C-alpha cells in the first residue's frame with residue numbers, strides 16, 4: 001500500500017515540531033509520525049500495528065535503558081524510535097523512515113520496505 | 115545433534131520447549147514444533163480475559179528462539195514409527211524423539227443441531243473471536259454444561275451483552291468440584307447475576323430459526339430455552355488420534371498411555387499435558403501438564419525425573435464469587451470426617467474434610483469466601499496454575515526475591531491467570547519484605563516522595579526534575595505523573611511549554627482518545643442539572659459535526675467521533691453556549707452526581723442538587739493521582755449512589771453525612787462513614803483537606819479507597835490528620851485548596867484564546883486541511899460509529915473470570 005519514493009519531501013519548518021512531542025504528516029499518501037527529541041529527529045509510520053489506529057504520533061516519547069522511545073497512546077506498547085522495533089512484544093515493529101533537517105526544513109524520505 | 119519433534123504448541127508443548135532449551139544450553143537437541151493452530155502458544159487459562167480487552171499479544175507465551183523451528187498451521191497427520199518420521203500435509207520430519215502435546219478437544223454430545231451456525235466450543239482464541247463476532251447484535255445465549263468451563267463461558271456471554279442460561283445435566287453446578295450444598299450456594303450467586311440455570315436436565319436438540327442459525331435448545335423436560343448463540347462446554351477428551359493410529363496403547367478412558375516418566379511403550383515417544391494418560395489417568399489442568407513437561411525435558415538430557423502426581427486444587431474467581439475446592443473435596447477417604455459451615459446471611463458455605471482422627475486436613479470446598487484458602491499450611495498451593503506452594507514462595511523470598519516480578523521469574527507463580535498475584539504480595543508482606551516503590555526506571559522514588567521534592571524544592575519543569583533527581587529521558591509512566599503533580603501545585607495551563615510534552619494524549623488534546631484514533635468530547639454538566647437551551651446546543655453540535663451521542667454513567671453527555679482538527683470548532687460552539695471542559699480526559703475530578711433531592715422528591719430532606727453543583731464547581735479541574743468521583747443524595751434512600759464514590763454525601767434531617775473511599779469499577783467498594791450531621795461549611799472543609807491530603811500522598815493511579823486501605827492506621831489516621839490536625843498540616847491543605855479554587859480556569863477556553871496552543875490541533879503538520887482518511891464511520895441505530903472495529907478494544911474496568 002505504500003508508494004515508495006527515493007526523493008526527500010520537505011514537510012515543515014523545524015520549529016513546528018515541539019520538543020518531545022510528535023506530529024503526524026502525510027508523505028506520498030503515507031501517514032508518518034515525526035518526532036524531535038533531545039536525541040534528534042525520528043520518523044516512523046503513524047499506524048499503531050497493534051490496534052490498527054493511526055495514532056503513534058500522539059504517544060509519549062522518552063527512553064528505555066538509553067534507547068529513545070515512543071509509547072502507543074492506545075495500549076502503551078513502547079517502540080524504539082531508531083528502528084521501529086516494539087520493545088514489549090516480540091515480532092512487532094513499525095516501518096521507520098529517513099528524516100533530516102535542511103535549511104530549517106524537516107524532510108522525509110520513505111523507505112522502500114513495504 | 116539429535117532431533118525432537120514436538121506435536122502441538124499449546125501451553126504444555128511450549129513449556130516443554132522452554133524447559134528443554136533451559137536444560138540444553140549446548141543445543142544437543144534440535145527442536146521442531148508442529149502446530150495445528152495458526153498462532154504461537156498462548157495462555158489458554160486466561161483465555162476469557164480476551165473479552166475484557168486483553169489482546170492476543172498479551173496472552174502470547176511464545177518467544178522466538180533460533181534453536182527452535184516453529185511450524186504454525188502445520189498439524190502432524192501421522193507418526194511413522196518404522197521410518198522414524200512425523201508426517202504433515204506438506205512433508206516429513208525425522209525424529210530421535212517425539213513429544214506429543216496435542217491437548218484435548220471439546221466434547222460435543224451427539225444431539226441434533228450441534229453443527230448449526232452459532233453453536234461454538236470454548237477452547238481456542240479463534241473460538242472466542244468467532245463467538246464475539248456472532249454475538250454482535252444478538253440477544254440471548256445458552257451454555258451446555260455447568261462446570262468450571264461452562265460457568266466461565268456463561269460469564270463471557272453475559273459480558274458480551276447476551277441474556278444467558280446454563281443447562282447442566284447433573285443436579286448441581288460444578289458437580290466435579292463442589293458438593294450439593296456448595297452447589298446450591300453457588301446457584302444463588304449465579305441466579306442473582308441474571309444467568310438462568312436449568313439443572314438435572316439433558317439437552318435433547320438444538321433448534322434453528324428462520325435464518326438458519328441457532329435459535330434455541332430443547333430440554334428433556336420439554337422446556338425450550340431461547341438462544342441465538344450456544345456454547346457447548348460439556349467436557350473435554352484427550353487428542354490421542356495420532357498415538358492410536360501409530361498403534362500405541364491408550365488409557366482406559368482415552369489418552370496416550372505413558373508411565374511415570376511420561377514415556378509410551380515406544381521409548382522414543384513421549385506424551386505430556388492433557389493428551390497424556392499418566393499411569394492411565396488424564397489431567398485436565400495446566401499445572402500437572404507443566405510438571406510432565408519438566409519431566410520429559412529432564413529425561414531427554416539424561417535425567418531421571420518422574421511425574422510427582424497432581425494436586426487437583428481448583429480456585430475460581432467466578433462472577434465475583436469465590437469458589438475453591440482442594441484435596442479430597444468429596445470426602446472419599448475411608449473414615450474421613452466432614453465439618454460443614456453454612457451462613458445464609460453472609461452466604462458462605464464451607465466444608466472441610468478431615469482424617470478420621472480429625473488431625474489432618476484432607477480437602478475441602480469453600481463457596482463465597484475463599485480467603486480462608488491462603489491460610490492453609492506451607493504445602494498448600496498458592497498458584498494453582500503452576501503448582502507453586504506457599505513453601506516454594508517462602509523459599510524464593512528467603513532466597514532473595516524481593517518483589518512480584520522476581521517471584522514470577524523464580525517460581526513461575528502468577529505467570530498464567532494472574533489471580534494469585536495479590537497473594538504473592540501478601541506473602542511478601544508477611545515475610546517482612548519491603549517492596550520497591552520506585553516509580554519507573556527513571557526515578558527511584560515513589561510518587562509521594564516526588565511530590566514532596568517538587569513542592570519543597572519549588573521545581574517547575576520535568577527537565578529540571580529528571581536532571582537533578584532522576585535519569586534518562588522519562589517515559590509514559592513518569593511523565594504524566596510529573597505533569598499531574600505540577601498541575602496539582604498550580605503551575606499554569608497543562609499545555610504550557612514543556613508541560614505539553616508530558617501529557618498523555620487525552621490531556622494533550624483535552625479529549626478522550628477512542629479506539630479508531632478519534633476523540634470524545636464531554637462538556638461539564640455540574641450535578642447533572644441542565645437547561646433545555648443547553649441540551650438543544652449539545653444536540654445541534656452533535657448533529658452538525660455528526661457525532662455519536664450518549665448519556666454517560668456520570669450524568670452527562672458524551673459526544674464521540676471528533677477528529678483532532680474538529681475539537682476547537684466543537685469547543686467554540688460549546689463554550690459560547692456556556693459550557694466548559696468536563697475533564698473526562700484527566701486524572702481529575704469527574705462528576706458530582708446528584709439525586710433530585712428535596713426540591714421535588716417527596717422524601718428529600720436537603721437540596722442535594724444545589725450541593726452537588728457547588729461541589730463540582732469547587733473541585734473542577736483538580737488534578738489528582740487518579741480520577742475522583744462524588745455524589746450527593748437527598749436522603750438515606752441514596753438514589754445518587756453516593757457510597758460508591760471517592761467522597762459521597764448523604765443528607766440527614768440536620769445536615770450531611772460524609773462517606774469516604776468508595777468506588778465502582780474493577781474492585782467495587784462502598785465508602786465508609788467518616789463524619790455525621792455536618793453543616794455545609796464543615797463538610798466542605800473536610801472534603802478540601804481530604805482531597806489535598808490524597809493528592810499529596812497517594813501513589814500513582816491509586817484511588818482513594820486503596821490509598822486509605824494502604825495508610826497505616828486507615829480511616830482513624832485520616833481522621834486524626836484532617837480533623838484533629840495531628841500533623842499540623844491542615845492550614846497548608848486549606849491554603850492549597852483555596853489556591854486551586856482561585857486559579858481555576860477552563861482549559862478549553864484557554865486553548866481557544868491562544869493561537870500557539872490552537873496550532874497543535876491539526877490533522878497533519880503539512881496538510882492541515884486533509885482530515886485523517888483512516889477515520890470513517892458507518893451507521894448503527896441511527897448514529898455514526900467507527901467502521902472496521904479493530905481486534906484489540908480499549909479495556910474498560912470489567913469483572914474478570916478467573917479460577
Ligand code: SRM
Nearest residue numbers: 626634665666667668670698704777778779780781817911
Ligand atoms: C463514558 C463513560 C461510560 C458511559 O458511556 O457511561 C465512561 C467511559 C470510560 N471510562 Fe468509565 N466511564 C463512565 C463512567 C464510569 C463509572 C460510573 C460513574 O462514574 O458513576 C464508573 C464506576 C465508578 C468509579 O469510577 O468508581 C467507571 C469506571 C471506570 C474505570 C474503573 C475505575 C476503577 O477504579 O477501577 C476506568 C479505568 C480507569 O480509570 O483506570 C474507567 C475508564 C474509562 C475510560 C476513560 C477508558 C479510557 O481510558 O478510554 C472511558 C472513556 C471515556 C470517553 O469519553 O472516551 N471507567 N466509569 C462514563 C463517563 C462518565 C462521565 O460522565 O464522566
Ligand SMILES: Cc1cc2nc3c(=O)[nH]c(=O)nc-3n(C[C@H](O)[C@H](O)[C@H](O)COP(=O)(O)OP(=O)(O)OC[C@H]3O[C@@H](n4cnc5c(N)ncnc54)[C@H](O)[C@@H]3O)c2cc1C
Nearest residue numbers: 122124125126127150158159189190216217387388399400
Ligand atoms: C477457557 C479455559 C479456561 C481454563 N482455565 C484453566 C484454569 O484456570 N486452570 C487450569 O489449570 N487449567 C485451565 N484450563 C485448561 C488448560 O488450558 C489446559 O490444561 C492446558 O492448556 C493444557 O495444555 P496442553 O498443551 O496439554 O493443551 P493445549 O493448550 O490445548 O494445546 C494443544 C495444542 O496442540 C494442538 N494440536 C492438536 N493436535 C495436533 C496435531 N496433530 N498437530 C499439531 N498440533 C496439534 C492443538 O491445536 C493445540 O494448540 C482452561 C482451559 C480453557 C479452554
Ligand code: SF4
Nearest residue numbers: 709715718748749753
Ligand atoms: S435519595 Fe432521597 S431525596 Fe433523593 S431522590 Fe431518592 S428518595 Fe428522593
Ligand code: FES
Nearest residue numbers: 497499530531532
Ligand atoms: S497464575 Fe493462576 S493461580 Fe497463579
